[in-house]
Amino acid sequence: MMQHTALFYVILAIILLDSVWGFFLDALNSKNWAQEVPDRLKDVFSEEQFKKQKAYRKVNYQFGILSSLFSLLVLLALLWFNGFAFIHEWLKGYTESWLWLPLLFFGLIGLGTTIVSLPFSVYETFVIEQKFDFNKTTPVLFFSDILKSLLLGGIIGGLLLGLFIWFYGWAGTRFWLYAWAVTALFMLFFGKFYSSVILPLFNKLKPLDDGELRKAIETMSRNTGFTLENIFVMDGSKRSTKSNAFFSGFGKNKKIVLFDTLIDELTNDEIVAVLAHEIGHNKLKHTIRGTILGILQSGLTLFLLGWFINYPAVSQALGVDEPTFHIGLLGFGLLYTPVSGVIGLAMTLLSRRQEYQADAFAARYCKAEALQSALKKISASALSNPTPHPWYVFFHYSHPPLLERLSALDKFC
Template sequence: MREQTRKWLCCPRHVSFPAHIMDFLHSQLNKVTQQLAFVSVDPIDWKFYVQVISWTVTLFESYLLLRQYPLYSKTEPPAALAAHISASDFEKSQKYGKDKAKFALFSGFYKQCLDSVLLHYGFYAWSWDFTGRAMARFGYGVEYQITQSIGFVFLLFFLSSLPTLPLSVYSTFVLEEKYGFNKTSPGLFVADLLKGWAIGAVLLTPFLWAFLRIFNWAGDRFVPWLMAFVLAFQLIMVIIYPMVIQPLFNKLSPLAEGELRNRIESLASKLKFPLTHLYEIDGSKRSSHSNAYFFGLPWSKHIVIFDTLIQQSQPEEVEAVLAHELGHWYYLHPTKMLAISQIHVFTIFALFPAFLHAPPVLASFDFPQSRCRTAAHHRRVPPLPGQLASTLTFERDLMILTPLEAFVSIGMHAVSRHFEWQADRFACELQEKLSDEKMSDMGDRLGRALITLHVKNLSTVWVDWLYSAYHHSHPTLTERLKGLESFQKKKL
């Protein structure tokens, strides 16, 4: 009787979750897995498939860069911007865009070659075996496979990060330095790198441990439980990152008393935005690029403004930028994007079981056949090479789903651009929403702020439509200015 009770308590289907919902999800996921049953039996050369697809995506991205590159040779800005950008600023912007495009083309091929070499020579299988041998030297056997899995992930991250460090150094100290954006010293660069690795270790270790424990506990019904865990982790990070992690890199100080603070607090009060703190962040410590954002719980929000934005724009223009940001809050855009991302993650998790117990997939990535068979027969032990290799090749790097991810990226950017239009329109309509004549020129102010930001950041003003659809989450400056003009006219 006690044994039956113990099983009842340990079985996920009985843990205060509507059984009929769990059963329905499990049945639907089983149908997907059955449709993909060929994955576990057909001798498909997955390594070759991944190589071909990843190179196809790299070549496509290079093609987009080559479509965009000729636009950097234009000698005049778009007509809508001609009166707002000086000839010298436009020329500098074009040169900056051209240099960034060259660097992106080189770094794209460099990273792809690196990934291809690591994949071709069985880097994943070697890393797993190396981690196991290293643990064995310290007396840790096969029963510590979650520990081995965590060590494996860290080894992969560290060894694959080292070859790309020169790219970060060049981007920071050559490219950004050339155009006056870099404010990072070599010492600060190294300190940031070490801090990033340390924070990653502190956060990733419990995340991986919990992830694999839930995976093992839930058995074949792991998808909904892992979804809930990932969502909870994301929500926690939304709170922890700006309050705990970001202060390790930048100083957040209360925004000084004055016109700007008065404007923002008044706007937040009129909109009933639950403003708790208003911060200025020393973004100029590392870069002269500027930004502003908000974060927090539904009942307690915090606004952060970069000191560079305050320095580059007038208070009424910064207020307009914050009006745009509050438009995102008003229309629940962060919540909607989170929901969309959860659908995306669920789709990945739904396909994942088909690859989980598939010896041909594991063999393709150079894991020994004996271990592949072990992974296939022990479904309740997630960290074995089979399951961990599947995680890395399917969920972490999304190598098998790379073509679909490219289309997902375009779709996500389209949604994001729609939200940007809504936030711009919100700023233009504040006069009507608040019955405040002082807000009548909010659209003009936002337009001036956007122009200032683009000029100071040397942002590209000529953009190829396909390149923009693939890479940009915001409409181009020209598009936004035309939209603001349209929104303003509709008010008249």
């Protein structure tokens, strides 16, 4: 066995510290129990529902600890016993192609990750979600989704990775500039056409029928100065009873997508308020700013990758003597964890601020009480935690906690 290097122990420390911090925040949040239903939620949370919410949180916390700990142990074992170097050498016995070796390496890692996580996914879906009356997925649909995701990930990921490898062979460490350009184009394409190209592979979309709801949505949309023709209903109920709505695309590809469960759960006024919130994100430029920030973040990541990719110590830390693109990329990904954490925290802080702004926008064009009522119903039906720990919120929540959103909306009532 190859002797571990100093950088290997740095990588190990980063992984362990990140995991311990995550476990600590999860533990804090799991113990932040409210003894009774908050006054503002008594109209949607019965005592029985509140007890069910606590039980759901407890089961998910215990399951999350188990699955995270298992994933951590697998990763540590692969690192300690030079598992990634073994996979690299094993594949070299079949090909040393500059293109196929890294593609097969990451393909095998991705397939292995899916297989290892599969029992946990099955348990979560067909035991936990089933127990709390959320799951509507059949085994056939469940495994069909996995196969589609693997195929889609293989095609898109393989194409992007293949281009990155080609750029690396052609431009050396400056490959990151060309990789960044391709990444930016892909993000723009994905943002514009996701609901037209990717989403229909998994769900059926149908135009919202003419009627009072559509008329109310179109009226609200015109009042906000937002031209909207594409309002679709998605068959979310074939997988889960949980509900949602989202805005997708830009330009002529703008779409509002409603889960069918949302239509069944909320009144027309509440649905209009939820969609006003989503339109607010677009009108306030949150969507395009998010895309720009994502592109800038990818540029920073790729710049740092270009700097580190040929650094021999990165590959050697994973047990490979000579700098290799795919081993260097993997090592960099592990070393990048602290940077990713800081950027992620900044993005969650920004996201929470934008959620407040979108709520305020919606309150100007519809009834604030309707948005409050919708938020409460969605949260209660999903058994969401109404009293998360402040630290957990600070580091993990992309949306403000429910009670804080309701309080912020009070001034518009």
